[in-house]
Amino acid sequence: MKAPMPDPMFRFMEFMLTLRDLVISRRRRLLSAGMRKGLRVLDFGCGPGAYTMQAAVMAGPDGRVYALDIHPLAARRVEEAAARRGLTNVRTIVSGGPTGLEDESVDVVLFYDTIHLLEDRRAVLREMHRVLMPGGRLAVSTYFMRKRRIVELVTSEGLFDYMGRGFHSLLFTRRA
Numbered sequence: 076m077k078a079p080m081p082d083p084m085f086r087f088m089e090f091m092l093t094l095r096d097l098v099i100s101r102r103r104r105l106l107s108a109g110m111r112k113g114l115r116v117l118d119f120g121c122g123p124g125a126y127t128m129q130a131a132v133m134a135g136p137d138g139r140v141y142a143l144d145i146h147p148l149a150a151r152r153v154e155e156a157a158a159r160r161g162l163t164n165v166r167t168i169v170s171g172g173p174t175g176l177e178d179e180s181v182d183v184v185l186f187y188d189t190i191h192l193l194e195d196r197r198a199v200l201r202e203m204h205r206v207l208m209p210g211g212r213l214a215v216s217t218y219f220m221r222k223r224r225i226v227e228l229v230t231s232e233g234l235f236d237y238m239g240r241g242f243h244s245l246l247f248t249r250r251a
Contacts, residue, residue: 128153
């Protein structure tokens with residue numbers, strides 16, 4: 076991933092994402108990605124954590140949500156939000172790609188509004204494949220790339236199969 080954006084730009088992005096979330100139901104989007112109690116989730120490029128918080132609530136105390144972002148301010152925002160809400164199932168990772176997670180340790184990867192920012196998309200997709208359980212789901216969305224291009228990119232190396240459209244996202248499953 077590119078270097079972290081300056082803090083003022085991050086704060087502006089945070090504001091814009093808050094406006095987006097007034098229009099698009101986070102819960103409905105996560106349900107379409109297969110979110111349910113007890114799952115382990117990686118929110119890759121979590122930003123200020125809007126989807127992280129919703130996923131943590133939906134996963135419940137037996138689930139786990141890993142919030143990864145290249146920006147240290149994102150990690151701080153997520154940690155503060157989780158503490159305010161009493162969510163103990165959230166862990167932050169500051170990274171531009173490598174997760175540090177074990178192989179096949181995650182059920183769902185959320186990849187929202189991030190793919191267009193990556194310098195080495197294929198390396199990140201390989202990392203997502205590595206950490207996803209066989210048959211695990213990858214939910215992708217961005218408004219900066221055509222849907223057909225996203226499908227081509229995600230499926231090009233044979234790591235993922237396209238499942239179809241979810242609510243404001245494209246859904247893929249991990250090949251074994």
